[in-house]
Amino acid sequence: SAVISQKPSRDICQRGTSLTIQCQVDSQVTMMFWYRQQPGQSLTLIATANQGSEATYESGFVIDKFPISRPNLTFSTLTVSNMSPEDSSIYLCSAGEGNQPQHFGDGTRLSIL
Amino acid sequence: RKEVEQDPGPFNVPEGATVAFNCTYSNSASQSFFWYRQDCRKEPKLLMSVYSSGNEDGRFTAQLNRASQYISLLIRDSKLSDSATYLCVVEEYGNKLVFGAGTILRVKS
Numbered sequence: 722s723a724v725i726s727q728k729p730s731r732d733i734c735q736r737g738t739s740l741t742i743q744c745q746v747d748s749q750v751t752m753m754f755w756y757r758q759q760p761g762q763s764l765t766l767i768a769t770a771n772q773g774s775e776a777t778y779e780s781g782f783v784i785d786k787f788p789i790s791r792p793n794l795t796f797s798t799l800t801v802s803n804m805s806p807e808d809s810s811i812y813l814c815s816a817g818e819g820n821q822p823q824h825f826g827d828g829t830r831l832s833i834l
Numbered sequence: 835r836k837e838v839e840q841d842p843g844p845f846n847v848p849e850g851a852t853v854a855f856n857c858t859y860s861n862s863a864s865q866s867f868f869w870y871r872q873d874c875r876k877e878p879k880l881l882m883s884v885y886s887s888g889n890e891d892g893r894f895t896a897q898l899n900r901a902s903q904y905i906s907l908l909i910r911d912s913k914l915s916d917s918a919t920y921l922c923v924v925e926e927y928g929n930k931l932v933f934g935a936g937t938i939l940r941v942k943s
Contacts, residue, residue, distance in 0.1 A: 766930055
């Protein structure tokens with residue numbers, strides 16, 4: 722399975738600022754996704770990161786708040802914009818290929834003061 | 835109604851016990867099914883895929899009943915290291931994963 726690395730692993734940010742999270746996969750993959758896991762909750766899909774086109778967002782998530790880039794088949798970024806304490810979560814990227822199960826990066830733990 | 839429902843537990847069991855987790859899903863068009871394991875403050879890791887024919891991997895057995903929209907996981911001879919949250923996951927169109935809230939397992943000596 723692909724090895725997925727995320728940076729940063731954690732950060733503490735001031736409200737109103739923005740943070741960009743990077744996700745790097747060690748091989749080319751068709752699919753990359755971004756998830757959020759709020760404290761005590763399970764994972765919720767934010768968006769599908771499409772290579773060469775705009776990301777596809779799930780209900781409740783918008784591009785202005787969570788802009789996503791996917792410049793190639795091994796890399797994606799998620800920006801959390803204009804952060805508030807409600808954005809304190811773990812953000813995870815996943816990658817998958819065809820019918821194979823998705824695997825996850827080790828997550829970015831974000832706290833907003 | 836939640837798309838994927840699991841008993842949150844916790845299930846507190848002694849070492850060596852057999853424990854079973856159940857999960858139901860609401861979307862009959864769901865395509866693939868998985869159990870992931872998540873340790874505290876870690877990312878989810880794939881435990882096993884789930885097939886209608888059932889599949890077994892060592893002490894772990896998973897089963898899917900499409901007619902009842904029901905998924906199960908059986909863990910035999912529980913180890914302390916099995917303590918974790920077990921996530922029932924359904925894959926829908928577009929390879930989107932929908933997660934259950936997770937079932938907490940605590941294995942005690």
